[in-house]
Amino acid sequence: MKLVDCSGKESCKEKTLAFRDAIELLGGKWKVFILQHLSFGTMRFKDLQETIVGISPKVLTKELQDLEQNHLITRTVNHTKPITVSYSLTPYAYETQAVYNALLEFGTKHRRKIKNK
Amino acid sequence: MKLVDCSGKESCKEKTLAFRDAIELLGGKWKVFILQHLSFGTMRFKDLQETIVGISPKVLTKELQDLEQNHLITRTVNHTKPITVSYSLTPYAYETQAVYNALLEFGTKHRRKIKNK
DNA sequence: CTGTATCCACCTTGATACTG
DNA sequence: CAGTATCAAGGTGGATACAG
Numbered sequence: 001m002k003l004v005d006c007s008g009k010e011s012c013k014e015k016t017l018a019f020r021d022a023i024e025l026l027g028g029k030w031k032v033f034i035l036q037h038l039s040f041g042t043m044r045f046k047d048l049q050e051t052i053v054g055i056s057p058k059v060l061t062k063e064l065q066d067l068e069q070n071h072l073i074t075r076t077v078n079h080t081k082p083i084t085v086s087y088s089l090t091p092y093a094y095e096t097q098a099v100y101n102a103l104l105e106f107g108t109k110h111r112r113k114i115k116n117k
Numbered sequence: 118m119k120l121v122d123c124s125g126k127e128s129c130k131e132k133t134l135a136f137r138d139a140i141e142l143l144g145g146k147w148k149v150f151i152l153q154h155l156s157f158g159t160m161r162f163k164d165l166q167e168t169i170v171g172i173s174p175k176v177l178t179k180e181l182q183d184l185e186q187n188h189l190i191t192r193t194v195n196h197t198k199p200i201t202v203s204y205s206l207t208p209y210a211y212e213t214q215a216v217y218n219a220l221l222e223f224g225t226k227h228r229r230k231i232k233n234k
Numbered sequence: 235c236t237g238t239a240t241c242c243a244c245c246t247t248g249a250t251a252c253t254g
Numbered sequence: 255c256a257g258t259a260t261c262a263a264g265g266t267g268g269a270t271a272c273a274g
Contacts, residue, residue, distance in 0.1 A: 055268095
């Protein structure tokens with residue numbers, strides 16, 4: 001049995017790179033929290049900062065830029081006074097659903113396994 | 118729609134922690150390569166070091182210990198002369214299959230999307 | 235309000251030499 | 255052969271002050 005099937009047309013290297021990309025994109029320290037909260041609806045910068053306890057503005061900015069560059073969220077400037085900015089998930093973000101489901105299932109199982117040891 | 122369903126008996130926090138655990142466990146820089154190569158069969162330390170180009174012995178040791186502590190691989194000392202050590206996947210390691218499949222699918226799709234931009 | 239600038243501490247990775 | 259010890263370097267995350 002193989003974890004990665006390298007017999008297809010695409011090279012094995014290409015596939016391992018795809019893994020790393022996906023893990024990097026979804027795997028940061030805060031990405032899950034941000035995406036999760038945004039999946040409940042649009043939020044502003046300040047909302048996110050208050051909801052995600054412990055994150056600094058610099059890091060939040062970086063994570064949001066990262067997600068935006070990868071088309072998982074959209075950033076909208078509201079020309080209010082003072083200016084506010086809204087973040088929300090793109091339809092594309094929901095294509096990560098399968099990944100999250102699989103990670104959730106394995107992670108939950110694994111935590112039980114490790115704890116009961 | 119929600120990326121994480123927090124309506125069940127288990128708390129939302131517990132679930133996000135499960136994500137992070139899973140991602141940390143599978144997401145290192147070399148983990149995919151190691152698990153992938155081991156999925157083709159048992160390998161010795163030296164084999165891994167030669168196959169996984171660019172990894173230093175220190176890092177390889179650390180990654181292997183990490184995987185062993187999480188029951189994804191087994192470490193077997195062969196009392197040859199000189200001593201050799203074999204590494205192989207545990208049956209449990211194959212429970213990560215769904216995660217890898219999902220990551221592979223999303224990662225491949227994502228690379229195409231980013232590249233065609 | 236929404237970030238950016240600055241500075242700092244830590245961790246991870248890495249190269250290399252060395253030990254049992 | 256299979257690691258460990260040592261030292262260096264870079265990136266990441268974090269606290270805080272400040273700017274537009």
